[in-house]
Amino acid sequence: MVSQKVVIKNPTGLHLRPAGILCKEAIQFKSLITFSFKDTTANAKSVLSVLGACVKSGDEITLCCEGEDEEAALKALVTAIESGLGE
Numbered sequence: 001m002v003s004q005k006v007v008i009k010n011p012t013g014l015h016l017r018p019a020g021i022l023c024k025e026a027i028q029f030k031s032l033i034t035f036s037f038k039d040t041t042a043n044a045k046s047v048l049s050v051l052g053a054c055v056k057s058g059d060e061i062t063l064c065c066e067g068e069d070e071e072a073a074l075k076a077l078v079t080a081i082e083s084g085l086g087e
Contacts, residue, residue, distance in 0.1 A: 001066040002074050010087040013056035016047070018085035023047050025080045031067025033077065044077065 010018055026033045026044040033044040037059060043049040044063070055061060063081075065073040 001064060002070050003062055003064040004074055004078055005060055005062050006078050006081050007060050008055055008057055009082060010084040011057050012087065013059065014050055014053065014085075016051065018087060019047050019050040021085045022050055022077070022080065025077055026073070029065070029067070029069050029073035029076070031065045031070045031073045033073055034064050036062045036064070 008014060012018070014022065023045055034041050035044055035053070036042075037053045037055050040053045042053040053061075063074060063077055065071075065077070067073070
């Protein structure tokens with residue numbers, strides 16, 4: 001298992017469009033991909049789970065990837081988040 005903390009940079013947080021982009025990125029990998037925020041753990045492959053975490057701009061989440069392609073998954077998701085998830 002690999003994990004990394006990352007700050008949500010896009011100005012509106014993880015609302016529907018960026019949550020969809022995050023999920024689309026996560027679904028490409030076989031690994032289990034989750035993130036932790038406050039007392040919540042969300043499945044990064046589920047838009048409803050991501051939206052339910054209520055992550056706002058400037059919040060720090062901890063991405064966790066576990067599986068055969070965990071390193072590549074973590075790198076891709078951190079890059080997507082740091083680039084603003086399309087916003």
